[in-house]
Amino acid sequence: MAKKSKSKSRSRSGSGKRRRVTARRGRSRARARRRILVPALLFVAAALALWICAEGLIVYREFQGRLWTLPARVYAGPIELYAGKDLPRDRLVGRLRQLGYREASGGQIESAAFWATGRSLRIRTRGFHFWDGDEPARTVQLDFDGRVIRRIRDAGGQDVPVMRLDPMEIGSIFPAHGEDRLVIAPDAIPETLSAALIAVEDRKFLRHHGLDPEAIARAAWANVRAGRVRQGGSTLTQQLVKSYFLDNRRTFRRKTREAVMALWVETIYDKQEILTAYVNEIYLGQDGRRAVHGFGLASRFYFGRPLGELALHEQALLVAMVRGPSYYNPWQHPDRARERRDLVLRLMAEQGIVDEALAQQAASRPLAVLAGPGGSGYYPAYLDVVRGQLGRDYAPDDLDSAGLQVFTALELASQEQAEASLERGLAALEKQDAAFAGLEGAVVVSHPRTGEIRAVVGGRRSGFDGFNRALLASRPVGSLIKPAVYLAAIEDGRTLADLINDAPLEIALDNGTVWQPGNFSGDGEGEVTLVRALAQSLNLATVRLGMEVGLPEVIDVLRRLGVPGEIAPYPSLLLGAVELTPLDVAGVYTTIASGGFRTPLRGVRAVLDAGGVPLNRYPIELTAEFDAGDIFQLSRGLLQVTARGSGRGVARRLPKTLTAAGKTGTSDEFRDSWFAGFTGDNLAVVWLGRDDNTPAGLSGSRGALPIWSDLMAELGGRGFAQLPPPGIAEVWIDYDDGRLSREGCGEAVLLALPEDAEMAVKPGCAPSRRGFKERVGEWLQRLKD
Amino acid sequence: MPALVLALGLGALGGCASAGGTMRAGDVSDPDPVDSTGAGGVPDARPLPDTAAAPVARAPAPRNSAVVALQAQAASEKAAGNPEQAASMLERAVRIEPDDAELWLALARLRLDQGQPQLARELARRAESLAPSGSGVRRRARDLQQQAATGGGPR
Numbered sequence: 001m002a003k004k005s006k007s008k009s010r011s012r013s014g015s016g017k018r019r020r021v022t023a024r025r026g027r028s029r030a031r032a033r034r035r036i037l038v039p040a041l042l043f044v045a046a047a048l049a050l051w052i053c054a055e056g057l058i059v060y061r062e063f064q065g066r067l068w069t070l071p072a073r074v075y076a077g078p079i080e081l082y083a084g085k086d087l088p089r090d091r092l093v094g095r096l097r098q099l100g101y102r103e104a105s106g107g108q109i110e111s112a113a114f115w116a117t118g119r120s121l122r123i124r125t126r127g128f129h130f131w132d133g134d135e136p137a138r139t140v141q142l143d144f145d146g147r148v149i150r151r152i153r154d155a156g157g158q159d160v161p162v163m164r165l166d167p168m169e170i171g172s173i174f175p176a177h178g179e180d181r182l183v184i185a186p187d188a189i190p191e192t193l194s195a196a197l198i199a200v201e202d203r204k205f206l207r208h209h210g211l212d213p214e215a216i217a218r219a220a221w222a223n224v225r226a227g228r229v230r231q232g233g234s235t236l237t238q239q240l241v242k243s244y245f246l247d248n249r250r251t252f253r254r255k256t257r258e259a260v261m262a263l264w265v266e267t268i269y270d271k272q273e274i275l276t277a278y279v280n281e282i283y284l285g286q287d288g289r290r291a292v293h294g295f296g297l298a299s300r301f302y303f304g305r306p307l308g309e310l311a312l313h314e315q316a317l318l319v320a321m322v323r324g325p326s327y328y329n330p331w332q333h334p335d336r337a338r339e340r341r342d343l344v345l346r347l348m349a350e351q352g353i354v355d356e357a358l359a360q361q362a363a364s365r366p367l368a369v370l371a372g373p374g375g376s377g378y379y380p381a382y383l384d385v386v387r388g389q390l391g392r393d394y395a396p397d398d399l400d401s402a403g404l405q406v407f408t409a410l411e412l413a414s415q416e417q418a419e420a421s422l423e424r425g426l427a428a429l430e431k432q433d434a435a436f437a438g439l440e441g442a443v444v445v446s447h448p449r450t451g452e453i454r455a456v457v458g459g460r461r462s463g464f465d466g467f468n469r470a471l472l473a474s475r476p477v478g479s480l481i482k483p484a485v486y487l488a489a490i491e492d493g494r495t496l497a498d499l500i501n502d503a504p505l506e507i508a509l510d511n512g513t514v515w516q517p518g519n520f521s522g523d524g525e526g527e528v529t530l531v532r533a534l535a536q537s538l539n540l541a542t543v544r545l546g547m548e549v550g551l552p553e554v555i556d557v558l559r560r561l562g563v564p565g566e567i568a569p570y571p572s573l574l575l576g577a578v579e580l581t582p583l584d585v586a587g588v589y590t591t592i593a594s595g596g597f598r599t600p601l602r603g604v605r606a607v608l609d610a611g612g613v614p615l616n617r618y619p620i621e622l623t624a625e626f627d628a629g630d631i632f633q634l635s636r637g638l639l640q641v642t643a644r645g646s647g648r649g650v651a652r653r654l655p656k657t658l659t660a661a662g663k664t665g666t667s668d669e670f671r672d673s674w675f676a677g678f679t680g681d682n683l684a685v686v687w688l689g690r691d692d693n694t695p696a697g698l699s700g701s702r703g704a705l706p707i708w709s710d711l712m713a714e715l716g717g718r719g720f721a722q723l724p725p726p727g728i729a730e731v732w733i734d735y736d737d738g739r740l741s742r743e744g745c746g747e748a749v750l751l752a753l754p755e756d757a758e759m760a761v762k763p764g765c766a767p768s769r770r771g772f773k774e775r776v777g778e779w780l781q782r783l784k785d
Numbered sequence: 786m787p788a789l790v791l792a793l794g795l796g797a798l799g800g801c802a803s804a805g806g807t808m809r810a811g812d813v814s815d816p817d818p819v820d821s822t823g824a825g826g827v828p829d830a831r832p833l834p835d836t837a838a839a840p841v842a843r844a845p846a847p848r849n850s851a852v853v854a855l856q857a858q859a860a861s862e863k864a865a866g867n868p869e870q871a872a873s874m875l876e877r878a879v880r881i882e883p884d885d886a887e888l889w890l891a892l893a894r895l896r897l898d899q900g901q902p903q904l905a906r907e908l909a910r911r912a913e914s915l916a917p918s919g920s921g922v923r924r925r926a927r928d929l930q931q932q933a934a935t936g937g938g939p940r
Contacts, residue, residue: 080881082851132862132873161854162881449883450876595914597907606873619872620879620892622907628914681883725914729810740808755811768814780919 052260059264062244063277070183070403070610071174074386075167076410077452077605078130081142081152082162086716088147089121095412096123099168100305109139111309112166119144126306128166131407131606131614135164169300170379170410173387175400178289182296183403184307186276192312193295194275195353196319200344202236203351206271210237210262237262240278284318285325287373292325302330302369312354313362316344317369330369338367381458382410384468385583385603393616394607403610408603409452411445414682417714418443418455419462422686425707426460429698439696439703441688442469443711444586448683450620451590451599456583467691470582475672475689478576478700479537479646480585480665481558483592483634485546485574486534488557490630492549495753496531496637497738502541507571515571517543520666520699529738531751534637535645537664539575546574560625562587562598576665585676586685592634593661593678595722596626628725629754635661635722636730636752642677644735644749646701650677653709659719660712664700671695673703681717684708729755734762741765852878852885859891868899886916890926897933906933 079095081087096114097103101123104113112126120143127137140160143151152160174180198205204212212235234242241261265274283291284298292301298318299307310318320340321328330337342363349359386408390399398404422441429436445455458468467473486496502524507515517539524540525532533541546554551569558567564584570577580588583601591598599622606617638661642650646664654660662677673688673696686704689696696703724730732748734741738760741748745765753759761767855878863871875892882888893908909929916923 077880080851080877082849082881084849084851132870132877162851447880447883450879452880595911597911605876614869617869617873619869620876620908621904622911624907624910723915723917726918729813731810731813740810740813753810755809757810758807759810761806761808767808769808770812770814774814 052264055257055260056264056267058245059241059261060268063265063269070401071172071180072390072399072402072404072406073169073182074171074173074383074406074408076170076408076412076415077454078128078135078164078167079412080162080164081140081149083149083151083159085149086147087149089116089119089142089144092121092142095165098304098412099126099165100303100309102309112305117141125163126166128164129608129612130164131608131617135166138163167407168412170408171383173383173390173399173406174290178291179293180290180297181280181292181294182300183280183294184276184296186272188308189276189279189295190308190310190315192348192353193279193307193310193315193319195351196316196344196348197236197275197278197322199347199351199353200319201239201322202234205236205275208235208237208266210264210266211235211259234258235262236278237265237274240274240281241265243281243283282322283325284321285329285373287378301373304370311362311365311368312358313341313345313365314368316348316362317341317367320344330367331372334367341367379410379415379456379462380466381456381462381468381470382408382415382453382603384458384471385453385456388471389602389604389618390607404615405608405610405612406604407606407608409447409450409454409605410603411454414445414715415455415457417711418445418457418684421707421711421714422457422462423460425703425710426688428706429703435697438690439688439698440469440691441686441704441707442473442582443684443686443707444470444582445682445684445711445715446586446590446601447681448590448593448678449599451587451594451601451622452605453583453586453601453603454682456603469687469691472581473687473689473691474579474581474584475687476576476667477578477580477585477674478665478667478672479539479542480580480588480663480674480676480700481573481576481578482534482537482542483638483663484557484561484588485542485549485554486530486637487561487592487626487630487634488549488553489530489545490633491557491627492553494530494549495757496529496534496633496751497733497753497757497759498530499527499738500530500533500541500545502526502528502533502538502544505540505544505547507543507547509571517572517575529733529735531637531640531733531738531749532645532735535640535643537641537646543571543574547571558588560598561591576667582685582687585674585687586683589662589676589678589685590683591625592631592638593683593720594622595628595635596624596631597622598625629728629752632722632725632728633752633754635720636750638662638677639720640735640749647675647677647705649701649705650709650712653706654679654713657719658712658716659721661720662708664705666699666701669695670697670699673698674700675704675708677708677712678720679712679715679717680720682712682715684711686711724752727755728752731759732767733759734765737762739765740767742767848885848887849882852882852888855881856888856891859895863895863898868895871895884915886912886920886922886926889915890922890929893926893929893933897929902933906930909933 093114101112101114104115109124112124114121114123120141122139122141124139125137128135139155140163141153142149152163154160172180238258241258245261280294280296283293285292285301287301292298295318296307299305299310303310303314317330317337320337328337328340345359345363348354349356386406390406422443426439426441429439440459442459443455443457444453446453456470458470459466503526504516504524509515519539520537525538528538528541551571551573554574555567555569563578563580567573567578587601590601602618604618607615609615639659641647642660642662647662650660650662658679660677660679662675665674671689671693676685686708688698688703730750730752732741732743733751735747735749739762740759741762742765746762855874859871859874862874872892872895875888875895878888889908889912893905893912896908897905909926913923913926916926
């Protein structure tokens with residue numbers, strides 16, 4: 001202290017000049033400070049204003065843009081209902097439940113519902129706008145006769161010849177950031193839902209200007225007491241802004257930005273617009289890679305029904321989940337979710353949104369969510385087909401943000417069965433031998449006449465996005481290729497009753513080496529009929545036949561069957577050294593199954609824009625690539641594969657009436673196990689193997705075939721049946737020597753041959769010759785044609 | 786009756802004459818696979834499906850009323866100048882009854898009228914392949930192919 005006074009006195013005792021200088025210096029410093037400070041303040045103010053304006057611009061631009069970011073919705077094929085359809089009542093009821101129809105018990109029916117009356121079923125349907133017009137909402141009664149729908153009548157007692165249910169939504173094509181939503185129009189938001197959101201999340205929503213100072217002060221006090229930022233005090237507007245523009249960090253800077261943006265949102269938009277945006281934006285759950293945004297999609301995701309059909313307790317659950325979709329996840333934490341739902345209901349009653357009794361009644365209801373995520377139907381493997389097909393006609397932006405409605409041919413029954421059969425088959429193999437653990441598989445089901453893809457299974461974990469083997473795994477097809485060799489031979493003028501030598505052979509290759517193909521077992525069977533070589537998948541006979549017919553001819557047949565890409569003309573091609581995906585194989589076999597008409601495989605039938613205006617349609621197109629008689633002869637041969645050849649396991653599993661033609665395929669060292677084949681109504685390809693391409697240890701008949709048979713047996717439908725084309729006769733042939741025979745005489749098989757084929761007759765088995773009357777009848781028939 | 790006797794006689798004669806020699810495949814009496822099991826002499830005499838094949842399509846069944854209704858709807862859409870709506874309905878019908886030749890023929894006719902003779906021809910071929918021999922639809926399917934081949938436009 002003394003020291004200080006000393007210095008003071010010294011300063012006082014200094015010259016006046018120095019004092020003046022100091023004072024001057026002080027003033028000039030102050031002036032200089034002012035000179036810097038004022039512009040600096042002005043600069044800061046300008047920057048702040050600029051920043052605020054910039055934030056306003058961002059809000060405006062993003063908000064407008066976001067209104068248009070609608071992922072494409074993808075629908076399964078609708079279920080057609082008509083008299084005569086094979087669809088047991090309980091199965092239909094299962095489908096209706098999947099579509100979110102409620103089981104009604106009389107009384108006033110307002111939304112989609114069904115109820116049983118005696119042996120009939122009544123349905124109040126949802127209306128739906130399809131590509132080709134509206135299907136009205138109506139009440140119908142279906143009478144059943146065993147497993148078949150006998151009659152359909154509307155409420156007025158009029159017969160309804162045919163109708164379709166609204167299609168099941170099977171997913172959407174959402175942008176890379178994973179946000180999926182189903183946008184709800186302002187007038188389609190249930191009033192109770194809006195009111196509940198306001199009551200629970202932001203009571204002063206209709207009065208404030210984006211911020212609620214009281215709530216902020218309350219939160220700030222709580223934060224001060226806690227010593228860190230814990231509470232938000234966010235209005236609905238702030239929550240919306242946070243979800244639109246900001247990350248989840250709770251920093252001061254972010255909170256400031258949020259506040260500025262919230263004020264802007266309130267300046268530019270009215271309350272109704274803000275609430276609508278909130279309803280469509282807010283995050284409500286996660287499904288793998290897909291983030292569930294908005295109440296429209298959440299309603300589908302948790303309840304399998306449109307938002308407009310949710311009851312009070314269901315709406316309340318969704319409102320409850322806004323606070324923490326994973327914390328209040330009804331599947332993982334049902335008690336928590338229920339407790340908060342009931343709190344929402346109490347708040348609704350307290351604020352007079354619903355009356356007390358109604359709220360209490362709603363609180364007594366169970367959560368009523370679906371059995372689990374994906375229960376509403378999510379088929380990512382099929383969506384890959386959709387993306388692939390639409391990718392040719394639409395830009396990626398159109399698909400993930402233009403709100404397109406995509407109608408597909410996915411058939412739920414086929415898809416579910418394909419998944420189940422694959423899983424069952426793989427599990428059974430694992431049970432047989434632990435060495436089969438970790439096998440993967442893929443299945444494609446298509447319609448043989450229309451080329452529509454009914455089901456796609458991309459792997460064992462079918463409900464998850466992942467490597468889609470059905471579309472992407474190109475694998476050697478092994479003997480699946482053989483029908484092409486025999487078809488080339490038929491085109492070359494041979495018949496399946498002709499003989500070929502199944503004996504070792506050597507083929508000199510262009511590179512100077514010699515290729516010696518081997519048979520699956522043994523050194524060859526000697527002289528065999530073509531039908532036997534095909535049915536038993538004899539390698540040596542097939543290679544000899546292919547070389548005799550010519551590789552270019554076989555390659556030409558493969559191209560016309562629909563094999564994509566380059567096909568290298570190596571002799572090993574004849575044994576399936578060609579890599580194809582299961583979907584490619586389905587395309588090739590569809591050409592055979594459809595009588596030689598090539599039809600591009602399609603998943604998408606039609607596309608509507610967001611407003612329901614028709615855009616594209618993908619109609620049935622076909623090209624006759626083969627002579628009908630040639631294909632018919634081949635098909636008759638393929639029937640023998642399943643009847644007595646390498647695919648005879650099929651006959652054991654399928655009912656006798658369900659005739660099936662098909663082929664097994666096994667690649668080198670048992671890496672790939674294939675079966676491809678068809679009945680009258682379905683074509684399916686099954687592949688089994690390992691992702692790292694190590695041997696699976698399974699032949700086609702041991703691995704893929706049982707799965708294929710199981711699938712086909714469950715799908716049912718009609719057997720493979722075709723009329724013999726003109727000029728083709730169906731005759732019995734001796735399986736071993738190819739001579740004309742008759743039914744039941746030795747080992748006789750039914751084949752199709754050109755009528756003018758001159759055949760040796762098997763002694764003792766001569767068929768009866770066509771009678772005079774038969775010939776005259778036929779002659780008259782031809783005259784009529 | 787005399788014709789029948791003659792036919793039986795010739796048939797029997799034919800059968801005897803062919804024993805051990807050769808024969809044209811087309812001369813073999815219809816094997817009528819409807820009732821046969823096709824099992825032949827296979828040791829593993831399981832019920833074999835190969836023979837249940839063709840007959841299903843052979844029996845002329847009354848047309849499914851659902852597809853008849855859809856075809857009628859398609860006709861009115863076409864008349865109203867909405868050919869793609871009409872096509873969509875016919876395809877709906879085809880999915881229900883894929884072997885109905887009439888539907889494929891209607892689709893072919895629609896494409897021809899739309900000025901797509903190539904597709905019309907292919908569709909008519911499909912119709913022909915599904916139509917029973919001697920049927921009216923088969924004849925019409927042929928006519929339409931002819932028309933499409935000669936560039937026959939809308940009729």
